[in-house]
Amino acid sequence: KELAADWHNHDFQEFVPQSYEGHIVDATASASVLSYDPFNTSTTIPSITSSGHQGSTINPYTQDATNLSGTQYYQSANTLQASPAYHLYWPVGPQPTNLLGYQKTAHDFFIPDAIREDLQKKSEVARQVLPNSALPPIEQYHSLFCLDTTAQKNQSLFGYHTWIYKAVSSKDGSTYALRRLENFRLTNENAIRSAQPWKRILNGSVVTIHDCFTTRAFGDSSLIIVTDYHPCSKTLAEEHFKASPPRFHGGRAASSHIPEQVLWGYLVQIASALKAIHSAGLAARLLTPSKILLTAKNRVRLNSCSVLDVVQFENARPLSDLQADDLLQLGRLVLSIANNNQNAHLSLQKSLDNLSRAYTPRLKECVQWLLSPQPSPTTPSSPTGPNPVQKDVDTFLAGISDQFAMVFDNELHAQDTLVNTLARELESSRIVRILVKLNFINERPELDASQGNPAAASTAWAETGERYYLKLFRDYVFHQVDANGHPVTNLAHVLDCLNKLDAGSDEKITLISRDEQTVFVVSYREVKRGLESAFQDLLQAGRNSRK
Numbered sequence: 001k002e003l004a005a006d007w008h009n010h011d012f013q014e015f016v017p018q019s020y021e022g023h024i025v026d027a028t029a030s031a032s033v034l035s036y037d038p039f040n041t042s043t044t045i046p047s048i049t050s051s052g053h054q055g056s057t058i059n060p061y062t063q064d065a066t067n068l069s070g071t072q073y074y075q076s077a078n079t080l081q082a083s084p085a086y087h088l089y090w091p092v093g094p095q096p097t098n099l100l101g102y103q104k105t106a107h108d109f110f111i112p113d114a115i116r117e118d119l120q121k122k123s124e125v126a127r128q129v130l131p132n133s134a135l136p137p138i139e140q141y142h143s144l145f146c147l148d149t150t151a152q153k154n155q156s157l158f159g160y161h162t163w164i165y166k167a168v169s170s171k172d173g174s175t176y177a178l179r180r181l182e183n184f185r186l187t188n189e190n191a192i193r194s195a196q197p198w199k200r201i202l203n204g205s206v207v208t209i210h211d212c213f214t215t216r217a218f219g220d221s222s223l224i225i226v227t228d229y230h231p232c233s234k235t236l237a238e239e240h241f242k243a244s245p246p247r248f249h250g251g252r253a254a255s256s257h258i259p260e261q262v263l264w265g266y267l268v269q270i271a272s273a274l275k276a277i278h279s280a281g282l283a284a285r286l287l288t289p290s291k292i293l294l295t296a297k298n299r300v301r302l303n304s305c306s307v308l309d310v311v312q313f314e315n316a317r318p319l320s321d322l323q324a325d326d327l328l329q330l331g332r333l334v335l336s337i338a339n340n341n342q343n344a345h346l347s348l349q350k351s352l353d354n355l356s357r358a359y360t361p362r363l364k365e366c367v368q369w370l371l372s373p374q375p376s377p378t379t380p381s382s383p384t385g386p387n388p389v390q391k392d393v394d395t396f397l398a399g400i401s402d403q404f405a406m407v408f409d410n411e412l413h414a415q416d417t418l419v420n421t422l423a424r425e426l427e428s429s430r431i432v433r434i435l436v437k438l439n440f441i442n443e444r445p446e447l448d449a450s451q452g453n454p455a456a457a458s459t460a461w462a463e464t465g466e467r468y469y470l471k472l473f474r475d476y477v478f479h480q481v482d483a484n485g486h487p488v489t490n491l492a493h494v495l496d497c498l499n500k501l502d503a504g505s506d507e508k509i510t511l512i513s514r515d516e517q518t519v520f521v522v523s524y525r526e527v528k529r530g531l532e533s534a535f536q537d538l539l540q541a542g543r544n545s546r547k
């Protein structure tokens with residue numbers, strides 16, 4: 001009880017989460033649980049085996065693969081991997097369900113596999129470079145990497161062959177996507193300027209435009225549009241219209257219909273993008289599956305904004321026509337995804353019939369409204385549903401407000417989950433900070449020298465007074481050996497000690513010098529005090545030397 005109370009003593013620790021009353025278990029023994037009784041002041045930590053039983057001599061953290069396939073947690077110095085083997089970091093195993101309040105599994109302490117893997121893949125893909133690439137640097141953009149995976153180039157959308165490159169800006173070090181239109185001839189300087197207003201469209205469902213210029217770096221005259229880069233993204237065409245083998249469920253071919261929630265999610269996100277675009281006096285102009293990016297699960301962004309404004313600058317159409325066309329194209333987009341057919345709008349009635357068979361009348365009604373022609377101003381308004389006189393994005397948003405509320409709520413839940421996940425990593429950073437402090441102090445030879453006493457430069461500072469505890473504490477945490485003199489590499493022990501140190505617990509530990517001639521019985525609170533004062537000495541010495 002003393003310990004539990006102390007852990008919540010705010011004099012010593014601003015925030016000690018409940019979760020640290022449990023301790024981390026072997027990363028490799030997925031089914032194992034480390035039970036730790038917070039009321040027991042003994043420092044003995046039960047040893048955990050790969051099968052989850054206590055008391056075995058197998059050390060699950062061993063680096064010896066012949067003993068146990070438990071090397072995953074630590075990076076092996078012998079193997080230099082070209083890319084991370086994601087599955088090795090954290091084995092997913094059966095989750096024990098009958099845990100007591102103070103028991104934790106290793107999974108409880110780190111971010112979920114799926115998120116970690118996703119983020120790692122994204123960062124790896126973002127850093128991909130092609131050695132000996134023949135692609136030239138363009139202005140401040142270097143390390144170009146072609147993102148187009150298809151050899152077939154579709155000229156019909158923009159009227160030019162297009163390429164997409166990932167590139168790094170030497171100005172800010174960020175990674176961008178460059179869309180290149182090959183053989184583009186600029187006949188009017190104002191055409192390029194028409195991309196300027198797009199830079200101000202900062203909407204979660206639009207790939208942000210950063211720059212637009214022409215270049216001769218490729219040996220032709222190319223138009224380059226610089227946009228945000230979203231690693232590991234796919235186009236909606238790649239997601240929904242790529243031929244894939246039929247999936248079977250219970251012996252029958254599984255339904256290939258996209259769930260209605262997903263379609264509403266697309267509708268809501270694109271409607272919000274159109275709201276931002278139309279309000280700025282612009283039009284998206286190209287809402288086609290190959291020009292909408294899927295940047296995460298069910299997360300879409302318009303990816304061709306500004307291109308047609310530049311390319312078709314000379315034959316500009318009235319803005320109201322273009323904006324009305326956006327709504328029509330949105331209707332076609334949803335119809336084609338729902339029908340699993342890119343050309344669904346060509347046989348409209350049949351496609352709408354299919355839609356009503358697989359989806360709710362509400363979705364059909366919404367798509368029909370989008371596909372309906374712009375009503376003439378003389379058409380009387382209807383009291384129910386969107387006003388037919390006003391076929392614009394605001395009327396559309398009002399008409400689907402219930403779906404907006406639903407998607408918004410889903411997003412809030414997703415955000416809550418992410419914040420909780422983030423909180424777990426926050427605890428990891430606590431451990432890192434305390435480790436950094438310890439390492440600043442332990443075996444530091446030069447502090448006396450920095451205070452103007454070079455003769456005294458030795459490990460004496462780090463090894464005298466309260467700091468001696470810290471050295472012995474380091475041995476206690478990291479350099480333990482078992483009864484046979486073999487190193488103990490137990491993650492649970494390390495985390496247990498560091499957490500208690502961070503919390504300044506009153507629990508006592510026995511620190512023994514290496515020659516076994518000196519034994520101290522100290523509390524974590526005392527060690528923490530020593531750590532803090534030694535660290536303050538370091539800070540002070542650093543300030544003095546700068547004076």
Ligand SMILES: Nc1ncnc2c1ncn2[C@@H]1O[C@H](COP(=O)(O)OP(=O)(O)OP(=O)(O)O)[C@@H](O)[C@H]1O
Pocket residue numbers: 147148149150152153154157162163164177207227228229230231232233234235237238290291293303
């Ligand atoms: N901003 C971006 N960030 C990351 N990847 C992108 C970005 N824009 C496009 N890509 C990727 O580049 C690839 C090619 O995109 P593009 O817009 O040229 O589509 P496409 O499928 O090649 O269409 P088209 O039929 O017009 O050639 C896609 O796989 C897409 O995932």
